Amino acid sequence: MAPIQPATTVKTLSESPNLNFIPSTYVNSTINPSDSPAFDNLDSYSIPAIDFSLLTSTSTDPNQRSEAIDNLGKACHDWGFFMVVNHGIPENLIEEVIDGTQGFFNLAEEEKKEFEGKHVLDPIRCGTSFNTSKEKAFFWRDYLKVFVHPQFHFPSKPNGYSDIASEYCERTREVAKKLLSGILEGLGLEECFLDKALNMKLGFQVFIANLYPRCPQPELALGMPPHSDHGLLTLIIQNQVGGLQVQHQGKWIPVNALPNSLLVNTGDHLEIFSNGKYKSNIHRVVVNNTSPRISVAVAHGPSLDAVVSPASPLVQSENSPPAYIPMKYKDYMELQQSNQLHQKSMLEQVKIQRN
Numbered sequence: 001m002a003p004i005q006p007a008t009t010v011k012t013l014s015e016s017p018n019l020n021f022i023p024s025t026y027v028n029s030t031i032n033p034s035d036s037p038a039f040d041n042l043d044s045y046s047i048p049a050i051d052f053s054l055l056t057s058t059s060t061d062p063n064q065r066s067e068a069i070d071n072l073g074k075a076c077h078d079w080g081f082f083m084v085v086n087h088g089i090p091e092n093l094i095e096e097v098i099d100g101t102q103g104f105f106n107l108a109e110e111e112k113k114e115f116e117g118k119h120v121l122d123p124i125r126c127g128t129s130f131n132t133s134k135e136k137a138f139f140w141r142d143y144l145k146v147f148v149h150p151q152f153h154f155p156s157k158p159n160g161y162s163d164i165a166s167e168y169c170e171r172t173r174e175v176a177k178k179l180l181s182g183i184l185e186g187l188g189l190e191e192c193f194l195d196k197a198l199n200m201k202l203g204f205q206v207f208i209a210n211l212y213p214r215c216p217q218p219e220l221a222l223g224m225p226p227h228s229d230h231g232l233l234t235l236i237i238q239n240q241v242g243g244l245q246v247q248h249q250g251k252w253i254p255v256n257a258l259p260n261s262l263l264v265n266t267g268d269h270l271e272i273f274s275n276g277k278y279k280s281n282i283h284r285v286v287v288n289n290t291s292p293r294i295s296v297a298v299a300h301g302p303s304l305d306a307v308v309s310p311a312s313p314l315v316q317s318e319n320s321p322p323a324y325i326p327m328k329y330k331d332y333m334e335l336q337q338s339n340q341l342h343q344k345s346m347l348e349q350v351k352i353q354r355n
C-alpha cells in the first residue's frame with residue numbers, strides 16, 4: 001500500500017476555517033502525559049545554566065573557570081541539556097533570525113515548493129513532519145533544513161533572511177566550538193582533538209527552522225517525537241512560545257528558557273566520542289492551541305567525511321573498551337534522516353553489545 005501523504009503543510013491545515021479536530025493521521029499514540037512530573041514538583045528539576053563568559057574570558061579567575069568547566073561536564077553528564085547565558089550573540093540578531101524564519105514560513109506554498117528538495121543530502125530542503133514517506137502518524141510541524149557549513153547554502157527568499165542566517169550561523173559556530181573545547185578539557189582531552197579526530201575546520205553545520213502552528217487538539221498531537229540529534233551539539237533559539245521538553249530521569253521536563261539564553265542539546269556524536277560518558281539527550285516538542293511556536297536549531301557535527309569512534313585516550317584501559325563501532329558521520333546522518341525519527345534508534349545500531 002502506498003504511504004499516506006499529508007495533504008499540505010501543517011500551517012495551511014491549521015489555517016483551514018473551523019478546524020476543531022485534527023485529522024486522524026496526526027494523532028500520536030506515543031504521548032503519555034503521566035510521565036511528566038506534577039507541576040508543583042518542577043522546581044526540583046532545574047535545568048543547568050552555563051555562564052559562557054566564565055569559560056572564555058581571559059580575565060576570569062582560574063578557579064572560577066575550572067568551576068565552569070566542571071559545571072559544563074556535569075550538565076553534559078546529568079542532563080545532556082543546558083542553557084547558555086552571556087554567550088555574546090546580540091539579542092537583536094536572534095530576533096532577526098526568528099523574524100526571517102516567520103517570513104519564510106509565511107511565503108506562499110508555491111514559493112516554498114521551490115526549496116522542497118528530494119533527498120536527505122540535498123543542501124536545502126523544506127517540508128512537513130519529519131519523514132512523511134516513512135511515518136504512520138505525522139507530526140504537527142513544518143521545517144526548513146539548510147546545510148550552512150562548510151559551504152553556505154540558503155533560500156533566496158524572503159529578502160535579507162540569508163544574510164541574517166549567515167551571520168547567526170557564524171556566531172553559533174564560534175559558541176559551539178568554545179563549548180566543545182570546554183567539554184573536551186573536562187574529559188581530559190587536548191583541544192587539538194577537535195581538529196585531529198573530528199576535523200571540525202570542515203565541521204558540518206545544519207540550520208533547522210521549525211514552525212509548530214496552533215493545534216486544536218494539542219493533547220493528541222506531537223510537534224516532534226522523542227529523539228536525540230545526530231551531531232555533537234545543537235544550539236536552539238525560539239520565539240516566546242514554549243513546547244520543548246527534555247527527558248531527565250525518565251520524566252519530561254518542560255524547558256522554560258532563561259531570557260536571551262541559548263538552549264543546548266548534546267547529540268549522538270558526543271555520546272560516541274565520549275565513549276558513552278555523555279549520553280545524547282532525548283527531547284520532544286509538544287504543541288498548543290494558543291500561539292504558534294517558532295524555533296531555530298543549529299546542529300554542529302564533525303566533518304561529514306570524519307569516521308567517528310570513541311576518543312582514543314578514553315578507551316585505553318581494560319575497564320573502558322570502545323562501546324561504539326566507528327562510522328562515517330555522513331553515513332550516520334543520512335541513515336538517521338532517511339528513517340523514522342524514534343528515540344535513539346540510530347545510535348543503537350552502532351552500539352557494541354557486551355554481556
Ligand SMILES: O=C(O)CCC(=O)C(=O)O
Nearest residue numbers: 208210236244285295297
Ligand atoms: O523546536 C525545538 O525546540 C526543537 C527542535 C528539534 O528538536 C530539532 O529540530 O531537532
Ligand SMILES: [Fe+2]
Nearest residue numbers: 227228229283
Ligand atoms: Fe532535536
